[in-house]
Amino acid sequence: MKGKWAAGIAPRNFTWVIRDRLAVSERPGGFAPNHRRVRRQEEIIWLRGQGFTRVVSLLPSAHNLYAYDEGDLAYAHHPLAPNVDARPVLAECFRDLDKSLREGLRILVHQEELGDRVMGVAAGFLVWSRRLPASSQAITLVEHLVGHQMGSAGRELVVTAAGLPPRQPV
Numbered sequence: 001m002k003g004k005w006a007a008g009i010a011p012r013n014f015t016w017v018i019r020d021r022l023a024v025s026e027r028p029g030g031f032a033p034n035h036r037r038v039r040r041q042e043e044i045i046w047l048r049g050q051g052f053t054r055v056v057s058l059l060p061s062a063h064n065l066y067a068y069d070e071g072d073l074a075y076a077h078h079p080l081a082p083n084v085d086a087r088p089v090l091a092e093c094f095r096d097l098d099k100s101l102r103e104g105l106r107i108l109v110h111q112e113e114l115g116d117r118v119m120g121v122a123a124g125f126l127v128w129s130r131r132l133p134a135s136s137q138a139i140t141l142v143e144h145l146v147g148h149q150m151g152s153a154g155r156e157l158v159v160t161a162a163g164l165p166p167r168q169p170v
Helices: 035-048 063-069 087-102 116-128 135-148 152-162
Strands: 015-018 022-026 056-057 074-077 109-113
Touching: 015 135, 022 116, 035 063, 056 087, 056 152, 063 074, 063 087, 087 109, 087 116, 087 152, 116 135, 116 152, 135 152
Parallel strands: 022 109, 056 074, 056 109
Antiparallel strands: 015 022
16 A cells, blocks of 8 residues: 555544553444445554554444454454343453553454444443542543543443442452
């Protein structure tokens, strides 16, 4: 790839939650009707160029996972479907994020779009991992970082996360 796109492009709505360590965005390549293979490829190039070493997909489906393999980017898939008990998925996802951060990995978490569910997972992780002491602080911080309010679906995930067994100190 040559020209100005050789370095790739940042995923839409890319936002750091923990500076230089944990970020959120919409799905590389865009969400369903707007998804473009070339854009996905450019965004994966950008992620690798920025030092990202892991992508965590919260999509209910396996979309994009093969593209991460092709792009030589490690990934985890924690399908967070609506109307399903989120506790087991959140517990597994949070343990995975915690372990990856302790290993020094740079991580991107995404779902179809950067909406309530991704915001709820990010805020829930901050509470579960004891990086912030209260759900209200985590919600306010993530809303500030993303630039819009978190709706009820995201807030429910934060409440669920706060009720999970907490991270064990290392």
